[in-house]
Amino acid sequence: MYNPLLRKLSRAIDLTAEDEKLLNDVIGVQRGVEARQDIIQEGDRPEEVHLIVQGFACRYKLLPNGERQIVAILIPGDFCDLHVAILGEMDHGIATLSRCKVVHIPRKTIDELTRNHPRITHALWWATLVDEAILREWITNLGRKPADRHIASLMCEMYLRLKSIGLVSDHTFELPMTQQEVADAVGISIVHANRMLAELRDRGLVTFQGRRVRITDIDELVAFAGFNKNYLHLRRRNNPENGQRIVHDQGREQGS
Amino acid sequence: MYNPLLRKLSRAIDLTAEDEKLLNDVIGVQRGVEARQDIIQEGDRPEEVHLIVQGFACRYKLLPNGERQIVAILIPGDFCDLHVAILGEMDHGIATLSRCKVVHIPRKTIDELTRNHPRITHALWWATLVDEAILREWITNLGRKPADRHIASLMCEMYLRLKSIGLVSDHTFELPMTQQEVADAVGISIVHANRMLAELRDRGLVTFQGRRVRITDIDELVAFAGFNKNYLHLRRRNNPENGQRIVHDQGREQGS
DNA sequence: CGCAAGATTGATAAAGATCAAGCCGGGTGG
DNA sequence: CCACCCGGCTTGATCTTTATCAATCTTGCG
Numbered sequence: 416m417y418n419p420l421l422r423k424l425s426r427a428i429d430l431t432a433e434d435e436k437l438l439n440d441v442i443g444v445q446r447g448v449e450a451r452q453d454i455i456q457e458g459d460r461p462e463e464v465h466l467i468v469q470g471f472a473c474r475y476k477l478l479p480n481g482e483r484q485i486v487a488i489l490i491p492g493d494f495c496d497l498h499v500a501i502l503g504e505m506d507h508g509i510a511t512l513s514r515c516k517v518v519h520i521p522r523k524t525i526d527e528l529t530r531n532h533p534r535i536t537h538a539l540w541w542a543t544l545v546d547e548a549i550l551r552e553w554i555t556n557l558g559r560k561p562a563d564r565h566i567a568s569l570m571c572e573m574y575l576r577l578k579s580i581g582l583v584s585d586h587t588f589e590l591p592m593t594q595q596e597v598a599d600a601v602g603i604s605i606v607h608a609n610r611m612l613a614e615l616r617d618r619g620l621v622t623f624q625g626r627r628v629r630i631t632d633i634d635e636l637v638a639f640a641g642f643n644k645n646y647l648h649l650r651r652r653n654n655p656e657n658g659q660r661i662v663h664d665q666g667r668e669q670g671s
Numbered sequence: 672m673y674n675p676l677l678r679k680l681s682r683a684i685d686l687t688a689e690d691e692k693l694l695n696d697v698i699g700v701q702r703g704v705e706a707r708q709d710i711i712q713e714g715d716r717p718e719e720v721h722l723i724v725q726g727f728a729c730r731y732k733l734l735p736n737g738e739r740q741i742v743a744i745l746i747p748g749d750f751c752d753l754h755v756a757i758l759g760e761m762d763h764g765i766a767t768l769s770r771c772k773v774v775h776i777p778r779k780t781i782d783e784l785t786r787n788h789p790r791i792t793h794a795l796w797w798a799t800l801v802d803e804a805i806l807r808e809w810i811t812n813l814g815r816k817p818a819d820r821h822i823a824s825l826m827c828e829m830y831l832r833l834k835s836i837g838l839v840s841d842h843t844f845e846l847p848m849t850q851q852e853v854a855d856a857v858g859i860s861i862v863h864a865n866r867m868l869a870e871l872r873d874r875g876l877v878t879f880q881g882r883r884v885r886i887t888d889i890d891e892l893v894a895f896a897g898f899n900k901n902y903l904h905l906r907r908r909n910n911p912e913n914g915q916r917i918v919h920d921q922g923r924e925q926g927s
Numbered sequence: 928c929g930c931a932a933g934a935t936t937g938a939t940a941a942a943g944a945t946c947a948a949g950c951c952g953g954g955t956g957g
Numbered sequence: 958c959c960a961c962c963c964g965g966c967t968t969g970a971t972c973t974t975t976a977t978c979a980a981t982c983t984t985g986c987g
Binding site: 502 | 730
């Protein structure tokens with residue numbers, strides 16, 4: 416079975432067969448959620464942890480005047496609320512962008528994993544820290560990049576993140592966002608988003624076909640965006656404890 | 672001895688006398704660092720954890736063109752790099768804003784704490800998650816608030832964060848940032864920062880006297896900024912395991 | 928066919944950037 | 958003690974980016 420969580424975490428550490436079994440067991444009953452539905456709302460105190468297994472979702476915050484800011488894009492393998500139990504209540508909402516499959520993991524399963532399985536705990540930590548690094552990068556993009564380069568940076572990021580879980584093939588990937596949603600992620604108006612997307616198209620950097628994105632030339636796009644992928648921490652750490660193990664198809668691209 | 676870490680963490684959980692002792696022992700040798708010095712640079716792989724005990728610092732990212740974006744402001748009690756060992760290398764730098772006192776904590780001390788002291792681990796987790804929540808709020812402010820309200824929001828945040836560690840007295844607090852640094856935090860030009868600060872002054876919301884900030888009327892400032900403090904998670908969680916214990920002077924303001 | 932959601936376009940206004948001076952206060956060297 | 962220098966603050970003028978308002982177009986679909 417395709418397990419995006421396993422695929423993602425295997426990038427952080429070399430998982431043993433037992434680790435893999437545990438992570439597969441975590442994926443039990445999947446709930447289908449339609450596009451544009453809330454998975455969790457601000458103020459909720461969820462008693463289970465939600466994991467996106469298929470589809471796209473986003474974290475968002477609403478402002479008093481009704482404007483929305485998307486603060487993260489969630490893809491298969493991402494947790495929605497791994498640690499809300501510690502903070503108490505959600506300070507933001509999570510909504511699907513496309514139809515999704517979500518698993519609900521009982522808190523005690525997570526507790527058990529983190530108590531007794533240090534490798535997995537380490538990997539979950541790593542995932543949390545990468546999420547945090549992405550937030551910092553978004554801040555930088557919002558504060559210091561003009562909209563066209565910001566969108567280009569977002570495309571680079573999605574390209575690499577999706578590639579790392581095997582959802583890029585032939586330089587093309589699914590990205591089911593409307594222009595309004597792109598605007599909400601980049602902090603601009605929908606009209607401006609439209610114009611900047613058209614500009615990227617005209618420059619021959621990216622093609623948008625329906626909900627699919629095709630990167631014409633990733634190097635050119637990276638250069639235009641001023642994109643530095645270091646924050647995604649994609650390189651496998653050289654952990655001396657791990658000896659050499661089978662490396663899951665990191666480099667190859669493959670479809671979903 | 673004044674221990675800002677203890678003060679901060681006591682907000683998350685009720686610490687036992689033993690916890691407090693452990694957290695006091697952590698604060699050993701303090702290193703003084705001048706203002707405007709890097710504590711850590713992008714690409715570093717620090718072998719010790721750095722904790723700000725006194726003074727102000729910031730996380731920042733540099734862009735190819737030399738522009739800077741400040742992505743977080745660090746105050747006494749904040750860790751610089753609690754978990755860089757997991758990610759490998761720093762994807763951003765940390766620099767002092769004022770003269771600081773920093774403690775270097777050996778990694779093994781942290782490892783020992785997190786292995787054997789679940790309450791403290793829980794509190795460290797909590798601190799990390801609040802940092803993450805602050806990043807999301809900054810994204811929202813950058814994306815969806817005009818500069819004047821954004822700066823006002825920043826002042827509200829600093830007011831509450833500093834108050835929670837006892838560094839606000841008489842609605843006034845130290846904030847040793849130049850206008851260039853405010854501009855770098857809010858993602859605007861220094862000229863615009865100057866004008867927006869003047870505007871806040873003219874509106875009678877905030878007074879800037881040297882490196883001190885005085886909030887004239889916090890409610891008005893909050894209203895102007897459209898500020899919602901929920902993301903700071905300041906409320907003590909009602910943890911049924913904790914019974915009633917001495918509550919450290921949460922409400923009262925007091926000087927440093 | 929007709930509708931609705933989303934995409935596109937043009938015109939105009941507002942927010943913010945940039946360029947260029949000038950100011951102000953504290954520190955330093957003569 | 959004073960002239961000067963420098964970093965940081967302030968101000969004005971102008972330019973660029975982005976928002977807003979208002980249509981119009983396109984497309985999938987019942």
